[in-house]
Amino acid sequence: MPTLLQILSSISSADGESSKLGSRFVDRWKEKNPDGEVIVRDLAADPIPHLTAERFGAFVTPEADRTPAQTEHVRASDALISELEAADIVVLGLPMYNFGIPSVLKSWFDNVARAGVTFRYTESGAVGLIGDKPLYVFASRGGLYEGTGRDFQTGHVTLFFNLLGIRDIHFEYAEGLNISPEHKENALQSATDRIDRLL
Numbered sequence: 733m734p735t736l737l738q739i740l741s742s743i744s745s746a747d748g749e750s751s752k753l754g755s756r757f758v759d760r761w762k763e764k765n766p767d768g769e770v771i772v773r774d775l776a777a778d779p780i781p782h783l784t785a786e787r788f789g790a791f792v793t794p795e796a797d798r799t800p801a802q803t804e805h806v807r808a809s810d811a812l813i814s815e816l817e818a819a820d821i822v823v824l825g826l827p828m829y830n831f832g833i834p835s836v837l838k839s840w841f842d843n844v845a846r847a848g849v850t851f852r853y854t855e856s857g858a859v860g861l862i863g864d865k866p867l868y869v870f871a872s873r874g875g876l877y878e879g880t881g882r883d884f885q886t887g888h889v890t891l892f893f894n895l896l897g898i899r900d901i902h903f904e905y906a907e908g909l910n911i912s913p914e915h916k917e918n919a920l921q922s923a924t925d926r927i928d929r930l931l
């Protein structure tokens with residue numbers, strides 16, 4: 733049974749434009765995979781705590797030496813990693829907030845990047861330990877950034893998942909959503925049309 737992991741990072745949870753675009757894709761995927769399972773990780777409803785020295789310390793402390801609190805931090809991080817590892821395909825809703833990725837997504841990154849667990853250092857650089865799998869990213873923005881040097885999200889998200897070993901990454905953009913109601917409607921419609929042709 734194939735499994736799809738849908739990550740929502742909008743402050744509006746499933747009602748966010750990025751989430752709705754992701755859900756459109758998930759609906760198409762379910763049509764093709766009627767026996768497939770969808771796991772939703774809603775980072776607004778269930779935020780992951782920011783990385784702190786204590787949390788990071790837990791990741792680099794041998795199991796036998798961890799405090800009960802550190803054991804719990806590692807358990808929570810392990811659960812996120814297992815969810816990602818178990819997925820055959822990942823869908824990420826990616827709003828732009830203040831020119832970057834949502835802080836809840838950054839916290840997810842910080843709790844999933846674990847040396848020796850999800851990547852390892854080698855003499856020729858970091859090597860991902862999560863198997864490659866398709867990642868579909870649905871990016872919604874108020875302004876226009878795609879293909880410009882002001883798009884700091886695409887490179888960041890690509891670099892992060894590459895670190896883990898995920899290279900099969902596909903971005904779809906819905907941009908200019910705050911330019912005018914007409915522009916928004918057209919941008920969302922054309923993104924939806926593209927999504928319907930993806931699978």
Ligand SMILES: Cc1cc2nc3c(=O)[nH]c(=O)nc-3n(C[C@H](O)[C@H](O)[C@H](O)COP(=O)(O)O)c2cc1C
Nearest residue numbers: 742748749750751827828829830831872873874875
């Ligand atoms: C707090 C906040 C910050 C935003 N910052 C930007 C920005 O820097 N650039 C931009 O183009 N749009 C910005 N927007 C607009 C959002 O990117 C746009 O509304 C997007 O569709 C939000 O996705 P969501 O509906 O999935 O949350 C911002 C919106 C909010 C609420």
